[in-house]
Amino acid sequence: MLDAFFNSPYIDSLPTLFQGLKMTVLITLIGLFFGFILGAIVGIARLAKSKLIRGISVVYIEAVRGTPILVQVLFIYYGLTEDLIGLSINALTAAIVAIAINAGAYIAEIVRGAVYSIDKGQSEAGRSLGLTESQTMRYIIWPQAFKRMLPPLGNQFVISLKDTSLFSVIAIGELLYMGKQYYNVTYEIFETLAMVCVLYLMITVPASIYLRRLERKLDV
Template sequence: MIDAILESPYINSLPVLFEGLKLTVLITFSGLFLGFILGAIVGIGRLSKKKLVRSISIVYIEVVRGTPILVQVLFIYYGLTEDLIGLSINSLTAAIIAITINAAAYIAEIVRGAVYSIEKGQGEAGRSLGLTENDTMRYIIWPQAFKRMIPPLGNQFVISLKDTSLFSVIAVGELLYMGKQYYNVTYEIFETLLMVSILYLLITIPTSVYLRRLERKLDV
C-alpha cells in the first residue's frame, strides 16, 4: 500500500514541482519587498502637496493598474530589448520587475489609504510639539498607518503569488511552468495540475487564515 502511494504519479511529480515552488516564492518575496519600497514612495507621493509629484504618482498607479500584469511582463521581457536599453533582461529578472512594478501600484493605494485614515489631529499634535512634517510622518503617522497596512499587504502577497503563474509565458521555471514541463513528458496532466493546485493552496490558505486572525488581533 505504502509503495503504491510512493510510486503514484502524484508523489512522483513533487520533486519537479518543488523546484518550481522555490522560484515562485523567490519571485513573490523579492517582488513584494521591492514593490513595498516603491509603493511606499508612490503612495506618499500620491498624498504630496506638490502637484507634479502627485500627478506622476497618479499616472503611475492608473497606468499599471489599468494594464494586465501579463502585458507588463511581456513588454519588459520582449519590448525592452538590448538594443533599446543597452542590457539584456533574462526571464527571472523580468518576472521580478513585473511583480515589483505591478504590486507597487496596488501597495501605493494601500499606503495612501492607511495614511489618509489616520486622524488629522495626530498630525496637528505632532506639529504642535515642534516636529517637522517629515518627522510627524515618520514618528507619529507612519507607525499607526503601517499597522493598518498589514492585512491588505498580506492579501497582496496572495495575489502576487498567484500572478507568478502567468510568467510561464516567458519560460520562467515557476510552479506552473515546471508542472507543464512535467506533464508534457509524462502525460499525467490531471495528476500534475492537481498537485500544482494543492501546492498553491498550501501557501495561500494558511496565509489567508493567519491574516484573518491578525486582523482581529490588531482590530483594524
C-alpha cells in the same frame, strides 16, 4: 494502499514541482520587497501638495492597474530590448520587475489609504511637539498607518504569488511552468496539475488564515 499512493504520479511529480515552488516564492518575495518600497514612495507622493508629483503618481498607478500583469511582463521581457535600454533582461529579472511594478501600484493605494485614515489631530499633535512634517510622518503617522496596512499587504502577497503562474509565458521555471514541463514528458496532466493546485494551496490557505487572525488581533 500507502505504497500505491507514494509510488503514484502525484508523488512522483513533487521533486520537479518543488523546484518550481521555490522559484515562485523567490520571485514573489523579492518582487514584493521592491514593490513595497516603490508603493510606499508613490503612495506618499499621492498625498503630496505638489500637483506635479501627485499627477505623476496617479499616472503610474492608473497605467499599471489598467493593464494586465501578463502584458507588463511581456513588455519588460520582449519590449525592453538591449538595443533600447542598453541592458539584457533575463526571464528571472523580468518576472521580479513585473511583480514589483505591478504590486507597487496596488501597495501605493494601500499606503495612501492607510496614511489618509490616520486622524489629522495626530499631525497637529506632532507639530505642537515641534516636529517637522517629515518627522511627524516618520515617528507618529507611519507607525500607526503601517499597522493598518498589514492585512491588505498580506492579501497582496497572495495575489502576487498567484500572478507568478502567468510568467510561464517567458519560460521562467516557476511552479506552473515546471508542472507543464513534467506532464509534457509523462503525459500525467491531471495528476500534475492537481499537485500544482495543492502546492499553491499549501501557501495561500495558511496565509489567508494568518491574515484573518492578524486582522482580529490588530482590530483593523
